């Protein structure tokens with residue numbers, strides 16, 4: 373018998389993933405098929421509430437399910453989660469549905485987990501790899517990264533209405549592409565070093581293949597998808613990039629694992645200047661830092677920079693709100709990047725704060741030179 377401490381290969385995913393134009397209208401029917409009955413609490417961003425409340429009333433009434441909509445306050449923080457738990461308890465919710473951006477979904481998931489309820493994620497934008505995963509990113513009320521909260525299960529259902537994605541500002545799709553672009557490079561490092569993925573197992577070949585496909589779809593269809601959103605229409609290229617940003621990136625990061633890029637993201641949140649940047653924008657710059665610190669071939673780094681600049685992802689400190697970065701802030705970012713438990717330690721060499729500081733400045737220099 374092998375030692376009980378040996379690590380197993382682990383792959384996780386939501387029970388069901390649905391995507392397409394007008395998918396919202398299938399939400400109640402699909403929840404019924406999955407046995408998700410009882411009072412439904414929908415935690416919705418203000419925009420989704422405006423756009424969809426009438427549709428929800430309609431479809432849940434037709435399905436004979438009671439529904440209550442609660443407006444999300446904007447930050448996935450301890451206080452927002454507590455308020456959601458209180459509302460769900462008072463309503464007697466049996467299912468939690470999140471409808472909005474990543475932070476809204478993360479809050480819904482934290483509420484559901486605390487109450488032991490199933491959760492359905494309906495992302496309104498394709499801006500990050502979060503919707504399919506079994507973890508929430510919890511921030512302080514001031515928007516500083518606080519901790520990752522892991523759950524035993526992935527969502528019961530992830531439903532993406534690509535009409536909503538097509539009508540959202542293009543910046544969200546581009547940010548999701550930044551998050552998704554890092555997926556394969558991080559999974560590659562984790563596979564090389566036999567580090568653990570986000571499920572505390574070692575990565576399967578399946579996760580690696582999904583991460584690679586995620587990368588290839590972005591390179592092939594990224595620009596066309598951006599053009600579709602510019603025209604506010606759903607196209608096959610947009611459908612493929614939404615799947616890459618949401619499903620492939622979600623499965624890829626969780627089951628393939630994270631490395632330095634996402635740790636640099638976490639480090640960047642320590643600098644107030646970066647707070648107006650989105651998750652995937654900071655991850656894109658973090659990826660550049662990862663590739664530089666790993667000493668990857670110039671050709672590969674140049675390709676990543678060229679792609680990022682072609683779609684409007686950050687490649688310089690100025691792009692992530694840090695045009696006048698001082699030494700103290702740089703040191704704080706680097707310290708946060710190498711904090712205990714960070715995926716920066718999945719790299720094949722010791723990652724120190726000074727290595728990260730130098731990597732950040734070197735990546736910025738490359739990004740600036742490429743313009």
Ligand SMILES: [Zn+2]
Pocket residue numbers: 500501502551625634651655
């Ligand atoms: Zn991410």
